[in-house]
Amino acid sequence: MRRLALRTIALGYLAIVLLGPLAMIFFKTFEHGFGAFWDAVTAHESIVAFKTTLLITAIAVPLNTIFGIVCGLAIVRRRFPGKGIVNAFIDLPLAVSPVVVGVSLFILYGRGGWFYGVFENHGIQILFALPAMVIATMFVSLPFVAREVIPTLREVGEEQEQAAHTLGASGWQTFWRITLPSIRWAVIYGVVLTTARCLGEYGAVAIVHGYKTTATLQVQDYYENFNQTGAYAVSLMLAVVAVIVLISMILIRPREVEAA
Amino acid sequence: MTAYLTLIVILPLAAVVAASGEDGWAGFWAAVSNPEAVAALKLSVLIAILAALVNAVLGTITAWVLVRDRFPGRSIVNSVIDLPFALPTIVAGLVLLALYSPSSPIGVHLAFTRWAIFMALLFVTLPFVVRTVQPVLLELDMEMEQAARSLGASEFTVFRRVVLPNIMPGILSGIALAFARAVGEIGSVVLISGNNPFHTEVASVYVLNQVHSGNRSAAAAVAVVLLLISFVILLLVGGIRRLATRHEYA
């Protein structure tokens, strides 16, 4: 009896808070029929926005993945001064508001900013252009791979690597053939989370973007210009990707747990 | 690796701190104590705490049901919980707007009110407590509860005296993380809150507006306050983690 009551409360709560909005997206998008949806999604601004989002993601994800793996290895396997601080700073992007990130880039690369002169002289524009958006996105999506890799590396332990060394494998060979496979699923899981975060970033890029918009910014843009269908159409695309991400997480998570 | 970290994380944050001090301490203080800024910060903190607490209770119940109960579709429900992590916040904001606007299909008209912000933050922070409590519940030795029952404790007493003290660290760190996320949230509230200064303008939106109006140092000042809150939360969570493991068996 009590069990049923708790179950109802929990499921009811989840249905209201999560499923309601999700259903709404579908409902609103196709309110005016599939044709309107298709036009909105294939409109020029939409395409440009999708391309920009994908470009930023394609840059940020690999870089953060490499960082995550290198960082994980350094923190778990090596001693160095300031290890604790590095560990703490990795978690920082999760706790910091995206607007703070945006503002900080403004200060660094905006007119009168710290590095303004450096880049201006080379004709490179950072702020209000792609580079700032990429940096902002890299900041907010930084932790995910590292945070998945670190506990997995701890669990797996060094013995396999030590065995490889005694058998004559070089550092790189050991990494490629032993270490990397052992953290494979953690990395994949981390990449999925990183990608989701990149695709969904809004607050930081809202501050630093120029003419180009990302998909998320485009949603706001459409909405503020009374193009509801456009806004919902792009939202639906993003939501579909989100659902795909969720499904990937379902599929990968047990493998990650198993491997560790 | 440290160069990467410095470039991407440390440098920008240092810049924010520095910029907020551009006009000296007086300037910083003026920017932060400006009534609109204060109102925005107060609102952010208030609604964030509320959302975090509501999610603490319901999140704990949800975690309990997911760990202890068996029902068809349980693993799907378990994964749906991560939706707020996967869904772009602007999309969440848009649909919440649709749900609660004057043309709402369910007849609930909350848009452009503080309650709308609350609902948005509730959505965004839903997974936090669930995900911090779940592993603790899984690790919990059920024999402790059986022992308590065999000693005559009622079900409620078993929960209150045996289960709760052991999952409390999980609940607390979940609340802290949820709060940190909620207080700085922007994507899901930017459309729905209406940006009514003193009424529905939250700190993050205030910062956004200040940047767009060209008040860089004012934006930086409030940003630093938000940053400070984040730092404190992180320290708190670390402290909770240490406190939690003090009774662990060697």
Place this chain on the structure above:
Amino acid sequence: MSISIQNISKRFGDFVALDDVSLEVPTGSLVALLGPSGSGKSTLLRIIAGLERPDAGSVHLADEDVTASSPQDRAIGFVFQHYAAFKHMTVFENVAFGLKVRHRPKAEIRARVHDLLDLVQLEGLANRYPSQLSGGQRQRMGLARALAVDPKVLLLDEPFGALDARVRKELRVWLRRLHDETHTTTVIVTHDQEEAMEVAETVAVMNRGRIEQTAGPVELYERPKNEFVMEFVGAVNRLGDTFVRPHDLEVTVEPNGSTREAMIVRVVQLGFEARLELVGENGEQLAAQLTRDQVEVMELAPGQIVYVRPTRQTTFTE
């Protein structure tokens, strides 16, 4: 308080844990449930405690049907193999727990807890946390905790299983003494036949969800009902259809009518006793138990041919 178990059956999925099990535990006695893993002994104990519900059958405590009652309502004390200590509470708070939930006055609780801590020899550790205690200390705390509420029935689930040999022996003796003093009806589950024989007055030998035989230690050893009981309760030699205990296998250096030939493979000296490992005429492994003196007098050594004859043997007709 007596315990009466009637026709209890329990399955977990396809696995039959208990199959129509019945047992009587008289008031004040100490009964051991002895058997290998999977025999159902822990399940039976938990059903008595109310921590599991049977699929069929009934449990009576002092003639009252408690089959549907919760553990809270059964006035039992339960001691877990892995202690189930409340790790967030001190030793004092652990032991006091049962009294606290019964809302006993503080002074009474304090007095009782300290008495119990003295009894289990944990005085002075009242303010420690379980993580700061050794395994033996944690288990003694578990015992004190269960005893604090004056249970009518004490149930122990392999209580010494997680401890090392020496601590186990000490606690066994201690438990027996405690029972002699308090006469609380006690049921102990164990897979260690030495433990069961040493501690209990009556032993129920279990195998695959059934009770094979319930009897005192001596009778189980001398008059086992079947092969399983005989083999479980002590070492045994199998000669065709007959079973012979090692100390009932006479060893001589000269043949003598009904003896068989065997070769000594190993002589194991265990202090006062010696054990001979032998190979019989048909290749069967045999063990004989002799005193050290006998081994010396007969000058027994590995490789030697000797002659063996059972002085007592058991056959089972089935």
